Amino acid sequence: MGASLLDAILAETLDPAYAQAAEARRAREAGGAAAPRRWQGRTLVALTMALAGLLVAVAYSQAAASAKGREQVRAALIADIDRETGISDGLSAQLQKLRTTVSDTRDTLLATTTVGQQALDSLAAAEQGAAAVPVTGPGLLVTLANADPKGAADPVGGTAEPDARGQVQDGDLQLVVNALWAAGAEAISINGERLGPTTAIRFAGQAVLVDFRPVANPYQVSAIGNQESLSRRFLASPDVGSLAVISQSFGLRFEFAKENKLTLPAASTLDLRSAQPLSASGSPSTGSAGASTTPAPHSPPGG
Amino acid sequence: MIPILGLAVGVLLGLFLHPTVPLGLQPYLPIAVVAALDAVFGGFRARLDRIFDAKVFVISFVSNVVVAGLIVFLGDQLGVGAQLSTAVVVVLGIRIFGNAAAIRRHVFRA
Numbered sequence: 487m488g489a490s491l492l493d494a495i496l497a498e499t500l501d502p503a504y505a506q507a508a509e510a511r512r513a514r515e516a517g518g519a520a521a522p523r524r525w526q527g528r529t530l531v532a533l534t535m536a537l538a539g540l541l542v543a544v545a546y547s548q549a550a551a552s553a554k555g556r557e558q559v560r561a562a563l564i565a566d567i568d569r570e571t572g573i574s575d576g577l578s579a580q581l582q583k584l585r586t587t588v589s590d591t592r593d594t595l596l597a598t599t600t601v602g603q604q605a606l607d608s609l610a611a612a613e614q615g616a617a618a619v620p621v622t623g624p625g626l627l628v629t630l631a632n633a634d635p636k637g638a639a640d641p642v643g644g645t646a647e648p649d650a651r652g653q654v655q656d657g658d659l660q661l662v663v664n665a666l667w668a669a670g671a672e673a674i675s676i677n678g679e680r681l682g683p684t685t686a687i688r689f690a691g692q693a694v695l696v697d698f699r700p701v702a703n704p705y706q707v708s709a710i711g712n713q714e715s716l717s718r719r720f721l722a723s724p725d726v727g728s729l730a731v732i733s734q735s736f737g738l739r740f741e742f743a744k745e746n747k748l749t750l751p752a753a754s755t756l757d758l759r760s761a762q763p764l765s766a767s768g769s770p771s772t773g774s775a776g777a778s779t780t781p782a783p784h785s786p787p788g789g
Numbered sequence: 790m791i792p793i794l795g796l797a798v799g800v801l802l803g804l805f806l807h808p809t810v811p812l813g814l815q816p817y818l819p820i821a822v823v824a825a826l827d828a829v830f831g832g833f834r835a836r837l838d839r840i841f842d843a844k845v846f847v848i849s850f851v852s853n854v855v856v857a858g859l860i861v862f863l864g865d866q867l868g869v870g871a872q873l874s875t876a877v878v879v880v881l882g883i884r885i886f887g888n889a890a891a892i893r894r895h896v897f898r899a
Contacts, residue, residue, distance in 0.1 A: 495880060499887025500838070501831050501849050508840035527843030531832075532795035534850050538825040539799025541854075544808060545822045548815065 578754075617682040617753035621673045623710045626717055627745045628662055630654045631704035633737035651736045654705055656689035658729060658738075659696075662707050663687065665726050669719035671709035675750040677701040682753035697754055704739065708748045717744060796829075816865070817858040820874055824857035825850060827881045830888040837895040857881070 596602035596609075613619050633652030659676060666674055674681045679696040681687075686697065693700040709716065720726060720742070733740035802808075810818060828850035835841040857877050864873030893899070 495883055496887065499831075499884045499891065500834055501845065503845045503849060504831070504835040504838070504840045504842060507842035507845045511842070528791055530847050531843050532791045534847050535792040535795035535829070536799035536802070538829050538850070539796040539801075540803040540808075541799075541818070541822050541825050543800045543803025544810060545818045547804060547807060548810060548818060 615683070617673060617680050617685075620680075620750060620752045621710055622747065622749045623672075624713050624744070624746050625671070625708060625710035625748045626666070626713065626720065626742055627748065628666070628707040628709070628720075628742040629704055629739065630658060630662065630707070630733075631739035633739075652738065653692075654694070654703060654738060656687050656694050658732075659694060659705060659707070660687050661725050661729055665720055665723040666707065666709040666711075666716070668723060669709075669711070669716050671711040671716060673710045673750050675708050677706055678751060680751050680753040685753060699754075708745070708750060710748055710750060713744045717742070792832075816870075817861055820857045820861050820877055821854045823878055823881050823885075824853040827884050827888075828853045830885050830892070834888045834891045834895075837892060853881075 593606060596606045614621075632654055663674055663676070663681065676687070676696045679685075679699055679701060681696070686695070688695045688698075690700075693702070694705070695701070730740055732738070828846070831849060832841060832846040835846070860877055861870055861874045864870040
């Protein structure tokens with residue numbers, strides 16, 4: 487028998503009571519005592535084994551049931567999300583259609599008079615600035631992506647937290663976007679979410695939100711503008727230099743490429759923030775309707 | 790033969806009757822199963838060693854299950870439930886391995 491606890495555990499795998507009982511039985515038989523009732527023992531053993539089987543089966547079905555329950559809840563939640571997303575998509579498509587009807591009607595009405603034509607021109611410029619219309623053109627495509635998880639994750643119960651420093655943060659995207667604006671970009675979108683004058687890039691939990699919509703890794707920032715000057719001034723920006731150093735040391739992917747044709751969608755809903763009543767003469771006051779570009783904080787999306 | 794039949798009957802009963810375990814006992818079920826397995830392997834090995842004793846088997850089974858459950862319960866009350874259940878699983882696991890090796894030596898003579 488080993489002295490240490492571990493040795494004792496390793497050496498003594500069988501309950502010593504069995505040896506003692508055998509010893510006692512041999513002593514009894516040698517002493518000529520009557521053999522113990524065997525039927526009782528067998529029944530007890532069979533019952534105990536049945537109990538063991540019951541325990542195993544119950545534990546198994548319990549584990550299976552809870553896994554199945556989790557699965558069901560998860561599936562129900564996913565179905566809910568899909569349904570609500572579908573409704574939301576339908577509503578925004580309807581909104582888009584109505585918006586087009588409204589602007590078409592407005593354009594036809596305004597185009598009939600000279601004053602209206604002037605208003606239309608300034609409106610078009612304002613819409614361009616407010617990212618209310620889709621644009622297409624040459625530009626830069628900047629890609630930012632999280633670092634690859636290091637090595638293989640622990641296969642047994644491994645839910646290893648990814649290193650936060652290897653994740654793209656909202657600040658990194660803000661930095662890239664600001665550098666692009668400073669380099670003379672005319673329009674920017676992140677993963678197909680167009681940036682308007684009031685669009686926020688924020689962080690919520692693990693997800694980066696652009697205009698309150700989650701965008702996922704890898705992040706593709708498309709910027710439309712003069713390719714040559716855009717890339718030159720983007721690369722010359724000190725912020726971009728420091729971001730490149732950071733991404734190199736933490737394994738982030740940070741690339742950019744010149745694209746000859748980028749298509750950026752319109753930004754989401756523009757809220758009417760300021761309006762003036764028509765003057766008595768009946769001429770519409772310029773720049774009041776439609777897109778207001780006052781840099782006010784973005785109000786929560788209200789349907 | 791009879792013990793094997795008993796085991797099969799128990800498994801079938803558990804699978805088809807779906808007995809409900811009280812919520813408070815559910816966390817101790819896996820530990821109880823490991824303890825029961827230890828007792829069953831020990832009994833099987835003792836039988837191959839020809840020193841099997843019904844009384845010892847039944848008592849070791851019941852006490853194994855109860856003590857393992859109690860240790861984990863105590864650990865839960867003290868806030869070290871996870872560590873203590875790891876300890877129980879490690880110790881019982883080593884014993885199950887040892888007994889399985891002894892059974893293997895008996896059965897295959899190797």
